Amino acid sequence: MMNAAGAGSPQHGVDVRPVSKHSEKSEAYVPGQPDMWAFVLFESFLFTGYFLVYMVCRTQSPELFLRSQAELDLRIGTFNTLVLLTSSWTMARCVKAAREGSFPSASTNAFLTMLFGFVFLVSKVSEWAQEIRKGFGFSSNEFFSFYYFLTAIHFLHLLIGFVVLGVVVHQLSSPARRSQELIETGATYWHTIDFLWVIIFSLLYVMR
Amino acid sequence: MIGSVAEPEPEARAGSLLRRIVWHWCHDPKRELWFAWWMMVVFYNLYGLLFFVVARVQPPPDPGWDVPTVVQWFTDHHLGVLSGFAIIFLVTGFIVPTNALLAYSMRRMSVSRAFAYSYLIIYSLAAVPGMLLTCIALTVGSIRPDRDPALIHWLYDFAFMAFDGTMGVFLIGSLVWMAAVLLDENRVFPKWFGYLNLCNALTEVVVAPAWIFKRGAFAWDGEIAWWINMVVFVIYTIVFISLLRRMIEREDFGTGPLPNLPTDDADAEARDPSGSMAMAR
Numbered sequence: 001m002m003n004a005a006g007a008g009s010p011q012h013g014v015d016v017r018p019v020s021k022h023s024e025k026s027e028a029y030v031p032g033q034p035d036m037w038a039f040v041l042f043e044s045f046l047f048t049g050y051f052l053v054y055m056v057c058r059t060q061s062p063e064l065f066l067r068s069q070a071e072l073d074l075r076i077g078t079f080n081t082l083v084l085l086t087s088s089w090t091m092a093r094c095v096k097a098a099r100e101g102s103f104p105s106a107s108t109n110a111f112l113t114m115l116f117g118f119v120f121l122v123s124k125v126s127e128w129a130q131e132i133r134k135g136f137g138f139s140s141n142e143f144f145s146f147y148y149f150l151t152a153i154h155f156l157h158l159l160i161g162f163v164v165l166g167v168v169v170h171q172l173s174s175p176a177r178r179s180q181e182l183i184e185t186g187a188t189y190w191h192t193i194d195f196l197w198v199i200i201f202s203l204l205y206v207m208r
Numbered sequence: 209m210i211g212s213v214a215e216p217e218p219e220a221r222a223g224s225l226l227r228r229i230v231w232h233w234c235h236d237p238k239r240e241l242w243f244a245w246w247m248m249v250v251f252y253n254l255y256g257l258l259f260f261v262v263a264r265v266q267p268p269p270d271p272g273w274d275v276p277t278v279v280q281w282f283t284d285h286h287l288g289v290l291s292g293f294a295i296i297f298l299v300t301g302f303i304v305p306t307n308a309l310l311a312y313s314m315r316r317m318s319v320s321r322a323f324a325y326s327y328l329i330i331y332s333l334a335a336v337p338g339m340l341l342t343c344i345a346l347t348v349g350s351i352r353p354d355r356d357p358a359l360i361h362w363l364y365d366f367a368f369m370a371f372d373g374t375m376g377v378f379l380i381g382s383l384v385w386m387a388a389v390l391l392d393e394n395r396v397f398p399k400w401f402g403y404l405n406l407c408n409a410l411t412e413v414v415v416a417p418a419w420i421f422k423r424g425a426f427a428w429d430g431e432i433a434w435w436i437n438m439v440v441f442v443i444y445t446i447v448f449i450s451l452l453r454r455m456i457e458r459e460d461f462g463t464g465p466l467p468n469l470p471t472d473d474a475d476a477e478a479r480d481p482s483g484s485m486a487m488a489r
Contacts, residue, residue, distance in 0.1 A: 039403035046407065046440065053431045057424070139420055149417065149426065156413065160406070 031095075032185035040192050047196055050153075054146050054203060061142060066208065068143035071136060076127045077205035080120055081198065087116035088194040095187045098172065098180055106183070107172045113190065114165050117158060124155055150200050157193050164189045241312070241456045244305035248452070251302035252445060254295065263292030265346060267438075268368050268429045272422040275357045278364045282349045289350040293343045300340065307331045310448075313455055314385070316466065317392035323384055330381040337374035342367045372428040373419050375412035382409035394465045397451050408444045411437045 030037060058065045094109035128148070138148045168186040171177045223231075232239055259266040269281055282289075307328055314324035345367035349360050382405045389402035417426035418433045425432040458466045 033399055035398060035400035035403055038400040039407065042404065042407050046411070046436065049436045049439075050432060053425050053436075056431075138417070142424060145417070145421070145424065145426055149414075149432070153410065153414065156410065 032181055032183075032188045036185045036188045040188060043192060043196070047199070050150065051199065051203060054150070057142055057146065064141060065143045068136070068141055068147075069204070069208070071131070071134065072147070072205055073127070073130070074205050076123065076130075077201050080123055080127075081201045083116050083120045083123065084194050084197050087113045087120070088191055090116065091187045091190045094168070095184055098178070098183045103172050103175075103178065107169060110165060110169050110172060114162065114169075117161060117165070121155070121158060124151060147204055150204065154193070154197055154200055157196065161190055161193050237461070238456055238459060241309065241459065244309035244312075245449075245452055245456055247302045248306040248309060248449060251299060251306055252449065254299055254302075258292040258296050262295075263288045263346075265289065265292075265342075265367075268372070268434060270423075270429060271365075271368065271418075271427050273364075275361045278361045279353075279357045281364070282346075282360055283353060285346075286350050286353070289346050293347050296339075296343050300335065303332075303335050309452060310385070313396055313452060314388045316394060316455070316459070317388055317396050318394045319388050319391045323388040327381055327384045327388075330377055330384065334374075334377040334381065337370050338378065339371070341370040345370065368428050369419065372415050372433065375415045379409045379412035382406070382412065396455055396466055401447065401451055404444060404447060408440060411440045 090109045090112040094106045094113065097103070097106035097109060128151070131144070131147075136144045138145060164186045168183050171179055171182050232242070236242065264285055270277075273281070310331065311324040311328040314327060315321060317323070345363045349363040349367070353360075386402045386405035386409065389397045389405065390399060415428075415433050415437060418428040418430070421427040421430070421433075424430055427433060455466065458468065460467055
């Protein structure tokens with residue numbers, strides 16, 4: 001996904017930035033590759049478009065949306081959100097540990113992030129299975145079309161997130177790599193997934 | 209070592225437009241690249257003009273229409289479809305230099321040639337379901353209005369489902385380009401373009417529900433399956449055409465990192481070695 005050549009020292013592709021350097025240029029500092037922030041911005045615009053379409057459709061059939069929303073299990077949605085927020089917390093701990101040069105701890109936190117991501121995936125698939133067993137499929141009604149669409153496109157982002165976490169773990173696994181910029185780039189992607197889920201959760205499960 | 213792009217010969221910048229074109233045609237070492245780039249620009253402009261203005265088949269019509277409405281639609285669009293797609297059939301060949309240039313950009317990268325070749329094959333095949341099948345089906349429907357209306361309706365569904373429902377090929381193509389850009393060490397494209405490829409690839413997935421829905425946001429004319437996708441596609445196309453132009457300008461026919469273009473300031477200083485520019489600053 002992300003190669004070391006685009007980051008850090010041009011000679012070795014490794015950017016082991018000491019903490020003091022961060023504080024020196026803290027005002028101008030952007031975590032990770034600025035290119036990834038362009039991705040975050042673009043994805044935010046894209047999802048804003050999806051959310052706006054959802055809101056417009058919702059205003060056209062408020063009763064149908066409310067009735068269908070009641071079929072979702074708020075406890076599962078809350079559990080999903082907590083799991084993903086925890087994964088973001090472990091990812092933040094991974095970045096912090098890497099900045100301090102504590103690479104074993106950073107690796108542990110990266111693996112924990114993967115674990116929480118995996119729990120989210122399993123929980124989401126079991127929720128889909130539960131809704132399908134209840135007779136609510138992708139084309140059952142407009143609300144469930146949006147429910148499956150938004151959760152599935154987010155699911156796809158999460159799957160790509162595992163590739164990104166793989167790059168982070170690969171960076172942390174050898175002293176010859178350990179590009180702080182790539183680790184932070186991976187974290188930026190992961191937090192974006194989390195940020196998008198919080199909005200999806202609010203729209204599908206909470207908003208009445 | 210990263211150098212700078214060599215200054216063009218004085219003849220390249222002097223004289224009338226015709227004289228400059230002739231010079232470039234005879235002497236410019238990048239003429240094949242520029243030829244491919246201009247073919248790309250002409251093709252995408254014609255594509256937009258012919259589909260949206262002449263044939264008026266985009267934005268797509270309603271997928272939920274009944275048979276008489278569809279037959280009427282073919283009657284109303286008879287002339288536009290025939291004249292627009294006649295030109296499309298003529299200019300389809302422009303895709304060849306276009307794809308060649310895209311593959312060239314990957315050959316110029318530090319990555320394996322497998323990226324360029326797989327992209328070339330995918331995008332050469334993608335024109336068939338992504339464009340030609342639609343054009344053929346709509347042309348047949350327009351040119352044979354005396355056929356059974358049920359068959360005309362079938363051609364209508366076939367044309368628009370082929371156009372919107374086969375984006376999987378483009379999805380894989382975008383992912384190949386993304387991987388190549390992110391792995392490249394020759395700085396042919398900025399990394400953000402790699403991530404933009406990912407955005408584009410993910411929007412190709414979103415079109416898939418068009419196979420299922422006849423109305424709403426996910427139908428082939430829906431806000432999500434068509435409108436948002438089209439906005440992303442237009443932005444993506446403008447970006448990659450601009451970046452390819454910049455790549456050609458930077459091309460030094462070497463094998464290492466692509467040199468940067470000289471900045472305006474450096475250019476001015478090169479023309480004014482006495483240092484008066486520096487004084488002015």
